[in-house]
Amino acid sequence: MSGRRKAEVPASPLSVIGTGVSYIALCLAALAALALVVVPMVTGSQTYSVLTSSMAPKYAPGTFLVVKPVPFEELGIGDVITYQIESGSPAVITHRITAIGAEQSGEKVFTTKGDNNDVEDELPVREVQVKGKLFYAVPFVGFIANGLGNSDRGAMAQWGAVALMGYGVIVLVRGALAKKRNDGETGDDNRNTDDDPFVFPDLGPALVESEQSDFDDPILTDCDGCDHGHARDNTSTGRHRVETRKYTTV
Known part of the structure; x- marks a missing residue:
């Protein structure tokens, strides 16, 4: 066996583009799983979808909202909160606090208003109604959440996270195996007779x-x-x- 190295075959442009697109898709999928599933689960937040234009244009319909529970005393003017229209009712509203007041009993209440509305909300918001403060929002993802429905959203989110993580593991393993295979082929091409004691050197023509x-x-x-x-x-x-x-x- 000679020590001559085989010529390397350059990767085609389509192969390079395909690899780049795969890694970009993997990164986007990982970010989506992190923002839509992992962070809400870890922080104990709740997720909602914007259905109306009362908070447009910043929080337009279809925006995915992650609302994190915070102590009522820490809320102030300018915070965006999600609260129940009536205590114990599943229907909620996400508006901004515009004023802080108190009832005759001394109970602290908030006055809220939609950014796109001309008037403030009619009824004050009490502590028992507040679900939490807006943590962050993701545009357009709410449309997908609305299609899944409230009952299936949690289970689908968890299965989606598992699928995304599984896809990431598969891509990483395939990349590692391909790299190992390429390194092995390069090592075989570079091997000479000094590396293998069982290979006799090529002495060329018969000696005089x-x-x-x-x-x-x-x-x-x-x-x-x-x-x-x-x-x-x-x-x-x-x-x-x-x-x-x-x-x-x-």
Whole structure:
């Protein structure tokens, strides 16, 4: 096996675009799951959808509202609150506090008004009616929530969060496996004979005698009465030793 490296095949533009779109979709899905499901669950907030234009244009119809419970004493003028039209009734209104007053009994009450309304709400808002203060809002998502309905919204949100997290895990695992596979292929291409003791090096064409002889041990032989001009040894027999070499045909 030679140590030559294979040419890398460049990624196609469509592949690069597809990968980028997938990661962007994954990021958006993660943000959506965080904003619409995780944060409300962790903070104990409630979610609502705007149905009218009383708080337009900032909170137009279809806006998804996350309302967080806060102590009644911490609410003040300018806060957007969600409150029950009547205590114990499921119908709610989300308006802004415009004034703080007190009943004859000394009970603290709020005067509220829709940002897009010309007049303030007719009845004051008592503590028992308040569901919480607006935490944050997400435009347009309320239309989807309205389509699911109030009874199915919570379960669908949880299953949606699970689906989004599962999709994220699948994308991350696939990316890790693809990277590992590409690294393995690159490592195989770069491997040479020094890295594998079981791979014999490519020595190229057969070596000539002068080159191959460097790998062979000399053999000493005795000859008697030869005349090839080698220097004689100092023995009385007049015999000398001739160095010959053993060649191997490759």
